[in-house]
Amino acid sequence: MEWETVIGLEVHAQLATRSKIFSGAATAYGAEPNTQACAIDLGLPGVLPVLNREAVRMAVKFGLAIGATIAPVSVFARKNYFYPDLPKGYQISQYDLPVVATGQMTITVDGAVKTIGITRAHLEEDAGKSLHEDFHGSTGIDLNRAGTPLLEIVSEPDLRSAKEAVAYMKKLHALVRYLEICDGNMQEGSFRCDANVSVRRKGDSRFGTRAEIKNLNSFRFVERAINFEVERQIELIEGGGAVVQETRLYDSVKDETRSMRSKEEANDYRYFPDPDLLPLEIGAALIGEVRATLPELPDAKQQRFRSDYALSDYDAEVLTATRELADFYEAVVRSAGCDAKLCANWVMGDLSAALNEANLEITASRVDADRLAGLLQRIADDTISGKLAKQVFETMWQEGATADAIIEREGLRQITDSSAIEAIIDRIMADNPGQLAQYRAGKDKLFGFFVGQAMKATQGKANPQQLNELLKRKLDA
Amino acid sequence: MSLDSEAVKRIAWLARLSIDDDRVADYARDLSGILDFVEQMNAVDTGSAMPLAHPLDQSQRLRPDEVVESDQRERFQQQAPAVEAGLYLVPKVIE
Numbered sequence: 001m002e003w004e005t006v007i008g009l010e011v012h013a014q015l016a017t018r019s020k021i022f023s024g025a026a027t028a029y030g031a032e033p034n035t036q037a038c039a040i041d042l043g044l045p046g047v048l049p050v051l052n053r054e055a056v057r058m059a060v061k062f063g064l065a066i067g068a069t070i071a072p073v074s075v076f077a078r079k080n081y082f083y084p085d086l087p088k089g090y091q092i093s094q095y096d097l098p099v100v101a102t103g104q105m106t107i108t109v110d111g112a113v114k115t116i117g118i119t120r121a122h123l124e125e126d127a128g129k130s131l132h133e134d135f136h137g138s139t140g141i142d143l144n145r146a147g148t149p150l151l152e153i154v155s156e157p158d159l160r161s162a163k164e165a166v167a168y169m170k171k172l173h174a175l176v177r178y179l180e181i182c183d184g185n186m187q188e189g190s191f192r193c194d195a196n197v198s199v200r201r202k203g204d205s206r207f208g209t210r211a212e213i214k215n216l217n218s219f220r221f222v223e224r225a226i227n228f229e230v231e232r233q234i235e236l237i238e239g240g241g242a243v244v245q246e247t248r249l250y251d252s253v254k255d256e257t258r259s260m261r262s263k264e265e266a267n268d269y270r271y272f273p274d275p276d277l278l279p280l281e282i283g284a285a286l287i288g289e290v291r292a293t294l295p296e297l298p299d300a301k302q303q304r305f306r307s308d309y310a311l312s313d314y315d316a317e318v319l320t321a322t323r324e325l326a327d328f329y330e331a332v333v334r335s336a337g338c339d340a341k342l343c344a345n346w347v348m349g350d351l352s353a354a355l356n357e358a359n360l361e362i363t364a365s366r367v368d369a370d371r372l373a374g375l376l377q378r379i380a381d382d383t384i385s386g387k388l389a390k391q392v393f394e395t396m397w398q399e400g401a402t403a404d405a406i407i408e409r410e411g412l413r414q415i416t417d418s419s420a421i422e423a424i425i426d427r428i429m430a431d432n433p434g435q436l437a438q439y440r441a442g443k444d445k446l447f448g449f450f451v452g453q454a455m456k457a458t459q460g461k462a463n464p465q466q467l468n469e470l471l472k473r474k475l476d477a
Numbered sequence: 478m479s480l481d482s483e484a485v486k487r488i489a490w491l492a493r494l495s496i497d498d499d500r501v502a503d504y505a506r507d508l509s510g511i512l513d514f515v516e517q518m519n520a521v522d523t524g525s526a527m528p529l530a531h532p533l534d535q536s537q538r539l540r541p542d543e544v545v546e547s548d549q550r551e552r553f554q555q556q557a558p559a560v561e562a563g564l565y566l567v568p569k570v571i572e
Contacts, residue, residue: 014490017542018542018543018544019543019544019545019546021547024543024544024545024546025544025546026544032550032563033562033563033564034550034553034554034563034565035548035550036546037550037553038546038549039549039553042553044553050538050539051537051538051539051540052539052540052541052542053539053540053541053542054541055542056539073536080491080492080514082493082566083558083570084565084570097517130570131564132570135561135562135564135566137569138561138566138567138568138569139566139567139568139569139570140561140562140564140565140566141565141566141567142563142564143565146534156553165485166549268491273531275531277531277537278531278533278535278536278538279531279536279537280536280537281536281537354532360540416519417536443524
């Protein structure tokens with residue numbers, strides 16, 4: 001039996017505002033419990049929510065970036081349920097009139113481009129956190145997060161594999177960071193998703209019953225949770241059972257999903273317009289204002305990197321993964337004024353490796369764009385070989401000196417003087433008559449021996465191409 | 478439209494209201510009466526009218542994104558039945 005997987009994602013992006021969506025309390029992460037939960041966040045009697053302008057602008061910015069319709073009028077609704085981390089007994093969200101409607105995004109998986117529909121994106125408030133460690137049989141509640149603005153981005157059920165789901169989520173992650181509307185920190189929960197997963201027999205036009213996996217906060221977990229869930233559902237159906245519509249939790253330690261509670265039907269939340277909030281009107285003026293702040297988006301930047309710098313699809317994709325990396329790369333190219341591909345290799349190679357090892361972001365790189373460019377210029381003009389450049393780079397990473405200063409100080413300048421190289425070759429040939437005879441008798445492999453000796457004699461400073469040519473000429477003479 | 482006892486109990490549970498069993502029939506009758514009244518209004522053709530989200534003919538005011546609240550945890554927590562380590566304590570939540 002062939003099965004088809006159907007996935008829709010609901011991504012929650014915490015908007016990078018300073019204050020909460022309906023109150024003037026701070027949203028900073030990691031504060032002492034409940035020190036950033038004001039009367040409005042606590043839902044104390046008599047308080048009124050007032051909408052944060054910046055949260056609205058960020059939602060509009062996202063909508064424009066995915067080519068969506070921005071609703072001229074949208075409405076906040078109460079989603080009613082009881083849970084201790086939701087002190088009001090309802091979450092302020094949007095229901096039938098969300099701020100952003102019908103956009104789309106393209107993803108590339110295994111070379112194939114696919115368009116994923118985005119049904120809607122709406123504004124809502126985050127809940128607090130429940131701490132289930134044992135407080136004498138009680139649960140501890142921290143409401144600092146309550147009221148943090150969220151943009152919930154709902155996709156169409158267009159995704160057909162865990163791989164596609166991850167590609168979509170990564171693309172969305174890059175986009176919200178480009179737009180600077182979300183810091184994208186998944187460990188802190190700033191970007192997380194729920195996955196609606198179902199399976200159906202290939203060729204069926206109707207969707208199967210879906211299960212919703214809650215709160216996936218890493219790309220790896222999204223992939224593993226979906227793969228597990230798909231297997232579970234297929235086994236269940238093939239064994240004569242049926243999938244129940246329910247909420248499931250992914251346990252990353254056991255690598256399995258398990259039932260949380262039967263999913264309440266949508267109308268159990270008894271949504272109704274929040275009488276504390278008036279309809280949100282978004283006019284052409286605001287939209288125009290926000291549109292003017294849109295940066296170059298990842299797809300456009302990738303396209304430009306391919307055409308302006310003659311980079312491969314892969315290079316362009318890696319270098320545009322974040323705005324900061326792309327900016328760094330362009331600064332290097334500008335400053336070096338040389339081969340854009342050489343710059344790409346170094347940014348993606350030695351620099352990225354050094355950043356990874358030191359666990360640093362590109363913005364905190366110990367070698368800045370100008371200094372890296374200085375090094376690349378010396379490779380381009382043959383002052384040093386690529387091999388020695390790696391050594392210079394390591395020194396640059398440890399200290400603040402420029403490439404030129406290090407090359408000068410350590411005498412690493414490449415030997416390009418033919419007569420100097422020839423003199424060294426002559427000496428090596430004289431010192432190794434045995435190997436020379438064998439080589440001339442047809443043992444070609446010994447060529448490497450002579451290269452090695454010459455490099456040793458010059459401490460690796462002989463220009464490799466030049467050395468090869470001269471050596472060949474003299475040995476074969 | 479009429480509500481039966483089961484529907485009344487379910488609604489009460491969703492709203493976490495405790496109701497006496499011997500009042501359920503009364504609630505069902507009263508609530509059904511309200512729904513009938515709504516049903517009468519449904520008869521009016523409103524096809525050309527925008528749904529009303531709020532009785533005031535105004536739109537939402539927006540506030541600047543500024544932190545204006547200070548930490549008042551100590552005062553708020555004086556109202557709470559149980560707190561520890563800065564947390565509000567509630568009966569154990571099991572998922």
